[in-house]
Amino acid sequence: MQTLINIIAQGLSLGGVYLIGALGLTIIYGVMGVVNLAHGELIMLGSYVMALTVSTVSFPVAVVLSFVLVAGFGVVLDTVLIRFLYHKPVASMLGTWGLAIVLRQTVILLLGPQLRYVALPIAGSFALGYGALVSWWSMLLFVVAMLIAVAIGLILVRTRFGLKMRAVTANSDAAESIGIATRNINRWTFALGCGLAGVAGALVAPLRTVFPGMGLPYLVGAFLVVILAGLGNVRSTVIWSLLIGLTFSAVAITRDDITATIVVWCAALIVIAFRRTSVVVSRV
Amino acid sequence: MDHDNATRKDFLKAAGAVSLGGALLAACGSSSSGSSSAAPATSAAAAGTTAAASTETIKVGLLNALSGVLSITEKSIYDGSMLAIEQVNAAGGVNGRMLEPITEDYASDFTIAVQKAQKLLTEDKVAIVIGGYTSASRVAMIPTFQKNNALFFYGTYYEGLECDPNTFYGGATPNQFLVDYVPWILKNLGKSIYIVGSDYLYPRTVSAIVQKLAKDNGGSIVGDQYFPLGTTDFGSVIADIGAKKPDVVFSNLVGDSTPAFYKQFRAAGYTPDKLPIAATVTTEVEVQAMGADNAAGNYMTSTYFQSLDNPANTAYVAAMKAKYGEDTVTHMPQVGTYDAVWLFANAAAKIDGDITTEALSAALIGATYDENPEGQPITVLANHHCNHPSYVGKANADGQYDVVATFAPTDADPFPSVIVPENKRPTCPTPFKPQ
Numbered sequence: 001m002q003t004l005i006n007i008i009a010q011g012l013s014l015g016g017v018y019l020i021g022a023l024g025l026t027i028i029y030g031v032m033g034v035v036n037l038a039h040g041e042l043i044m045l046g047s048y049v050m051a052l053t054v055s056t057v058s059f060p061v062a063v064v065l066s067f068v069l070v071a072g073f074g075v076v077l078d079t080v081l082i083r084f085l086y087h088k089p090v091a092s093m094l095g096t097w098g099l100a101i102v103l104r105q106t107v108i109l110l111l112g113p114q115l116r117y118v119a120l121p122i123a124g125s126f127a128l129g130y131g132a133l134v135s136w137w138s139m140l141l142f143v144v145a146m147l148i149a150v151a152i153g154l155i156l157v158r159t160r161f162g163l164k165m166r167a168v169t170a171n172s173d174a175a176e177s178i179g180i181a182t183r184n185i186n187r188w189t190f191a192l193g194c195g196l197a198g199v200a201g202a203l204v205a206p207l208r209t210v211f212p213g214m215g216l217p218y219l220v221g222a223f224l225v226v227i228l229a230g231l232g233n234v235r236s237t238v239i240w241s242l243l244i245g246l247t248f249s250a251v252a253i254t255r256d257d258i259t260a261t262i263v264v265w266c267a268a269l270i271v272i273a274f275r276r277t278s279v280v281v282s283r284v
Numbered sequence: 285m286d287h288d289n290a291t292r293k294d295f296l297k298a299a300g301a302v303s304l305g306g307a308l309l310a311a312c313g314s315s316s317s318g319s320s321s322a323a324p325a326t327s328a329a330a331a332g333t334t335a336a337a338s339t340e341t342i343k344v345g346l347l348n349a350l351s352g353v354l355s356i357t358e359k360s361i362y363d364g365s366m367l368a369i370e371q372v373n374a375a376g377g378v379n380g381r382m383l384e385p386i387t388e389d390y391a392s393d394f395t396i397a398v399q400k401a402q403k404l405l406t407e408d409k410v411a412i413v414i415g416g417y418t419s420a421s422r423v424a425m426i427p428t429f430q431k432n433n434a435l436f437f438y439g440t441y442y443e444g445l446e447c448d449p450n451t452f453y454g455g456a457t458p459n460q461f462l463v464d465y466v467p468w469i470l471k472n473l474g475k476s477i478y479i480v481g482s483d484y485l486y487p488r489t490v491s492a493i494v495q496k497l498a499k500d501n502g503g504s505i506v507g508d509q510y511f512p513l514g515t516t517d518f519g520s521v522i523a524d525i526g527a528k529k530p531d532v533v534f535s536n537l538v539g540d541s542t543p544a545f546y547k548q549f550r551a552a553g554y555t556p557d558k559l560p561i562a563a564t565v566t567t568e569v570e571v572q573a574m575g576a577d578n579a580a581g582n583y584m585t586s587t588y589f590q591s592l593d594n595p596a597n598t599a600y601v602a603a604m605k606a607k608y609g610e611d612t613v614t615h616m617p618q619v620g621t622y623d624a625v626w627l628f629a630n631a632a633a634k635i636d637g638d639i640t641t642e643a644l645s646a647a648l649i650g651a652t653y654d655e656n657p658e659g660q661p662i663t664v665l666a667n668h669h670c671n672h673p674s675y676v677g678k679a680n681a682d683g684q685y686d687v688v689a690t691f692a693p694t695d696a697d698p699f700p701s702v703i704v705p706e707n708k709r710p711t712c713p714t715p716f717k718p719q
Binding site: 002003006010014015017038105108112113114115116117119120123125126132133136137138145200206207208209210211213214216217238249252253256257258259260 | 347350352355356359392471483509510511512514515516517519521523524526527541542543544547548550551552553569570572573574575577656
């Protein structure tokens with residue numbers, strides 16, 4: 001019983017981390033066809049905004065700052081680089097991979113390579129019964145990730161901006177021809193995706209490790225989710241994030257982390273192999 | 285005291301200027317020899333760079349990852365070796381010849397490390413290459429030194445099981461920090477141990493030795509788990525630790541995994557008064573990254589702590605802070621590499637004539653550096669390793685370790701009898717064969 005409770009609790013909290021990383025990635029690809037390999041570095045920037053500001057402002061304000069600053073940076077990136085890569089998956093992979101290297105090394109040069117420290121705003125854990133302990137922060141992370149997913153779902157379905165986003169996703173040229181400013185939609189979608197990466201970075205900073213090279217594992221995790229969920233689909237992103245988190249923690253708790261990593265990736269390969277449409281081509 | 289520091293700092297600066305001037309001129313192709321090289325560095329500085337330039341320098345290759353993931357630690361290791369080079373030159377160099385550092389960055393990529401080592405040996409023709417950090421970097425580079433009949437000085441403590449003729453090992457081997465540590469843990473912290481570690485050579489070897497030592501001394505291992513490098517989520521293993529209820533967690537986690545594990549362990553409600561962590565790789569660098577409050581109360585073994593109270597370490601910490609700023613953290617691999625530069629310089633000083641690989645290799649055996657910040661003179665042994673003391677530190681609220689146990693210096697034994705049967709022990713040095 002203790003094992004089962006642990007598996008569910010750890011699975012959800014891990015799923016929350018996958019989800020929060022994958023959301024930004026999936027809407028960026030869905031709307032503008034850019035495979036953003038710099039997503040991990042945007043998460044890293046969010047963590048740095050948190051690490052550098054949390055001593056002067058309160059934690060929630062630092063989270064908002066992470067969103068605003070990384071989203072703002074996204075507008076700049078879109079203007080100077082990303083807009084040339086719309087709907088060119090391969091070019092966008094190369095371009096954003098280069099961007100990732102530049103961002104990482106710039107942070108090393110400007111702020112140094114050392115690991116940074118962010119204190120946990122809510123320390124401690126609570127008992128779930130049967131001797132299972134879960135930290136408050138990982139549960140909060142899961143709740144916030146779900147809230148953000150719901151908010152994005154609502155934006156897509158219930159707002160005019162969301163309607164335009166969906167129009168651009170469905171057919172960019174047709175959307176433009178009926179008077180939707182696709183350029184603006186793309187820019188603000190990219191900014192939103194970047195801002196979400198910033199929030200992800202800010203929220204994981206207290207539990208994980210903040211340093212310039214921290215982004216890659218998040219990118220890999222987010223990609224795993226996005227490949228399984230299909231790009232641009234918020235609901236299945238939620239489902240797959242939680243499925244992966246639960247599978248991983250079930251194997252990790254009953255066996256070990258290395259077996260869990262192998263099982264999750266093999267399962268992903270099998271799912272992709274038996275799926276009829278290829279992920280990247282389906283959106284081009 | 286302040287006055288002394290100021291003088292020392294100026295002295296180092298002046299010496300740095302001399303060696304830099306020498307390096308620049310040497311780079312321009314100036315080759316001349318013979319000068320009043322015994323002149324103190326300060327007067328040479330006053331006379332400009334001419335005096336230094338008229339002596340041929342000794343090139344030393346410094347090879348570390350100054351960019352990429354490993355730069356977190358390796359930049360500070362490099363800083364330690366640069367301080368040593370500055371000090372050697374300030375003290376008059378090697379028989380009057382200045383050390384000229386040639387820095388190469390292998391960008392945390394071991395294939396680049398091999399290329400850069402080759403470049404340092406064939407293009408720069410350095411006398412020795414000092415650096416490296418992870419076992420993977422060392423193992424990748426050793427064949428290059430074998431092929432080129434050249435020398436490599438590795439400064440980090442490691443898992444042992446090597447004594448290559450072309451490699452010298454400035455850091456400790458497990459017999460120097462585990463053989464005393466594990467019985468100490470069993471006596472002071474409890475009998476049942478849960479081992480966590482990163483998944484590569486060093487943690488796996490250390491784990492095997494810890495398991496053997498624990499069983500030999502009446503302890504038990506209730507679990508052991510390994511994680512790919514870069515793992516930063518430890519929810520599942522923390523749950524397993526909670527279920528197995530050990531007396532102590534033994535950590536061989538490395539790099540960014542370490543702060544993540546300590547933070548999540550504390551966040552899950554575990555405190556060191558009830559369930560302490562005893563580590564081998566949680567240096568002051570990692571403590572700084574996880575925040576002193578997440579480390580406080582946990583244990584670490586090391587041949588060196590920044591807090592060690594001895595004159596050599598006081599001078600070392602002061603010199604590092606003067607050169608790199610008040611926030612500078614000093615730690616074991618950095619000190620091992622700093623010692624390596626000095627051991628090389630003191631060995632080279634014993635050589636009359638050309639510094640060839642054969643002459644240097646022979647001179648390094650028995651080379652000694654008295655100002656070792658670890659607290660006692662350090663000497664290179666016939667098996668290419670060094671003697672080291674060892675300590676157990678308990679992390680305090682300031683992010684430093686308070687020494688709670690001190691063990692007498694021991695000689696390195698890269699093939700410790702605890703895991704290597706007597707008939708399998710090679711005669712050192714013996715060529716390392718990559719698998």
